[in-house]
Amino acid sequence: MQTEYDVIIVGGGLAGLTLAGLLGHQGLECVVIEAGEKIDRVDSVPDDPRALAITHASRNILASFHAWQCLPQDRLACFRGMQVWDENGSGAIAFDSTELGRPTLGYIVEQAVLQTSLEQAVRSLSGISVLHNSRPCDIQWQDDHVSVILDKGENISAHLLVAADGVQSACRAMAGINYRVHDYRQRAVVCVTRTALPHGEIARQRFLTDGPLAFLPMYPDHQCGIVWSTRPAHAEALLKMTEREFNQALQAAFEHTLGEVKESERRSCFPLRRAEAEYYCRERFALIGDAAHSVHPLAGQGANLGLLDAASLAQLILEAGVKGRDIGGRRVLRSYERWRKGENRIVMMTMEGFKYVFENQSSPVPMLRNRALNFANSFIPLKHTIMRYAMGLSGDLPVAAK
Numbered sequence: 312m313q314t315e316y317d318v319i320i321v322g323g324g325l326a327g328l329t330l331a332g333l334l335g336h337q338g339l340e341c342v343v344i345e346a347g348e349k350i351d352r353v354d355s356v357p358d359d360p361r362a363l364a365i366t367h368a369s370r371n372i373l374a375s376f377h378a379w380q381c382l383p384q385d386r387l388a389c390f391r392g393m394q395v396w397d398e399n400g401s402g403a404i405a406f407d408s409t410e411l412g413r414p415t416l417g418y419i420v421e422q423a424v425l426q427t428s429l430e431q432a433v434r435s436l437s438g439i440s441v442l443h444n445s446r447p448c449d450i451q452w453q454d455d456h457v458s459v460i461l462d463k464g465e466n467i468s469a470h471l472l473v474a475a476d477g478v479q480s481a482c483r484a485m486a487g488i489n490y491r492v493h494d495y496r497q498r499a500v501v502c503v504t505r506t507a508l509p510h511g512e513i514a515r516q517r518f519l520t521d522g523p524l525a526f527l528p529m530y531p532d533h534q535c536g537i538v539w540s541t542r543p544a545h546a547e548a549l550l551k552m553t554e555r556e557f558n559q560a561l562q563a564a565f566e567h568t569l570g571e572v573k574e575s576e577r578r579s580c581f582p583l584r585r586a587e588a589e590y591y592c593r594e595r596f597a598l599i600g601d602a603a604h605s606v607h608p609l610a611g612q613g614a615n616l617g618l619l620d621a622a623s624l625a626q627l628i629l630e631a632g633v634k635g636r637d638i639g640g641r642r643v644l645r646s647y648e649r650w651r652k653g654e655n656r657i658v659m660m661t662m663e664g665f666k667y668v669f670e671n672q673s674s675p676v677p678m679l680r681n682r683a684l685n686f687a688n689s690f691i692p693l694k695h696t697i698m699r700y701a702m703g704l705s706g707d708l709p710v711a712a713k
């Protein structure tokens with residue numbers, strides 16, 4: 312087994328595999344250390360019913376190393392419109408991609424399908440190795456390299472170690488970086504449903520008193536991925552219901568917008584939190600994706616931010632390589648931290664604002680909220696600014712995202 316690499320990436324989720332793909336495509340030698348099992352085919356993906364909203368920026372990043380092209384077309388949907396409304400009042404806003412001269416606002420794909428296709432694309436690159444069923448148990452920082460000792464005893468080293476091992480990042484803990492967590496005391500109940508009426512490629516979200524309920528259009532036309540954020544006790548009750556009870560609760564909470572909910576598949580539940588690492592780097596070490604930050608899924612941005620982290624870091628590493636600089640040096644890592652921390656904070660604060668405004672039922676907030684929604688719906692420049700952000704077309708984007 313090879314023991315020296317340019318970059319070691321711990322975590323073969325969306326963020327880690329994207330970084331590996333971007334670097335491997337440019338000829339760098341990387342190893343991805345992944346705790347989970349190897350999955351060979353898209354039709355054998357694990358039972359994760361999460362459907363993700365993917366921005367144009369993320370599509371561009373994935374297409375830049377041909378991972379987007381690996382996605383099975385019958386598991387990829389697009390949405391050309393979005394409707395958001397409030398349970399308490401008449402406030403509503405609707406977006407249509409044609410307003411910005413685009414055929415789509417974004418894409419919907421199951422998390423597990425995206426991850427499996429991504430891994431297939433990454434494994435086809437000659438400089439990339441993916442080690443499954445493997446975890447780091449010790450990290451040793453040296454002046455000119457970093458060494459990682461794996462649980463099966465191998466010792467590997469590189470110029471840079473990147474932790475993409477998710478919210479519970481063990482590498483972040485080994486690097487002594489604090490992760491500030493705010494528990495929303497909400498759970499997201501997630502599943503795939505079939506409805507009587509077609510979704511018509513519209514993503515819909517209704518803000519209920521306990522949290523938002525989203526129906527994300529999937530392929531084919533009567534299938535949606537739902538994300539129902541709610542109080543933990545209510546989430547527990549939803550999980551315990553029979554399928555018939557759950558379908559009825561779902562269609563009532565969604566005001567029968569897509570008619571009868573005819574079927575729903577297995578339900579899963581995720582705790583919701585906002586979190587951010589105090590630092591995104593230390594010597595020869597960087598954090599990307601959920602290992603660096605976690606956001607509420609109400610605007611479907613978590614994975615998109617992770618892909619932007621990966622593309623930004625890859626760009627800085629590759630630029631340093633071309634200039635003959637140390638790719639794990641302080642200059643690269645501090646630039647990455649400044650860039651992505653600033654961009655991620657804007658999204659996190661915006662999410663926080665939305666969440667506060669939509670869940671606050673104290674007078675006069677609901678009345679003002681409804682007026683603000685209707686105002687934003689009719690004030691075209693503001694509406695287009697919101698759309699550009701949601702589509703991933705705004706902000707300080709890495710080249711691969713453009």
Ligand SMILES: Cc1cc2nc3c(=O)[nH]c(=O)nc-3n(C[C@H](O)[C@H](O)[C@H](O)COP(=O)(O)OP(=O)(O)OC[C@H]3O[C@@H](n4cnc5c(N)ncnc54)[C@H](O)[C@@H]3O)c2cc1C
Binds near residue numbers: 324445
């Ligand atoms: C209900 C819900 C809905 C969401 N909807 C959206 C959406 O619509 N759009 C969007 O952009 N985002 C969405 N997200 C967020 C998105 O799912 C995450 O942000 C994204 O999956 C994070 O990817 P990651 O690669 O950073 O981390 P992860 O997906 O957590 O991957 C981490 C990887 O590291 C591995 N690992 C962990 N520990 C170790 C270790 N010690 N050693 C080796 N490997 C390890 C894990 O096995 C895993 O493969 C949603 C999240 C939730 C909960």
